[in-house]
Amino acid sequence: MLNAGWTWSFFRAKNPPLAVLEVLALEASTVDLARRTWRLDRNAGIALLPYVAWTTYATALTAELARRNRRG
Template sequence: MRRPTLTSSAAVVATALAGTAATDVDSTWYRRLDKPRWQPPGPVFGIVWTGLYALLAFAGGRGLRLAAPADPAYARAFATNLVLNAGWSWAFFRAHRPPLATVEAAALAASTADLARRTARLDRTAGRALLPYAAWTAFATVLSGEIARRNRG
């Protein structure tokens, strides 16, 4: 991989755009959902995700540079994480399936923890940069699960 930082950044931007394309917080369906009081206000999500995507691009670039070509499994783990990341928005906002989105969020949280572990083995600083992402995806799993529970039936 000749330009891992560029590759990582482009992949993260594509992921963010794919997730954004599916997200519709103004839809009647979303507005009618029973959401917990502890859900952060809408603008917080954009601010948090912007920072998390920057950290993901940084850490992914360093991980890809250090792993490739000796460890193609790292690139697969990174790509899988990005697919899961974008997939949550499609499961939740487009398919209107909070239970499926909860499963997706749990898979993303597990993938993120694994990616942080793999990255830390290559570069401690880059691995630590993924810890906020791991924490946020764990929180997103709990939030998705609570929304799914409150809106059964």
């Protein structure tokens, strides 16, 4: 849902500030998932690290696009 929410808010609604909030929630959720998974199965936690890196990058990119495209 969070992935779909980002796609909708950024591309469909064309609302970068909303997309920033959405991707922040996605990043927090992904970091929490990796942390909880790491505790249960270290290899599975390691497997999630690229996704954590991707959402971190997506957060920075979305925030920068929102900053550069402020309305008004």
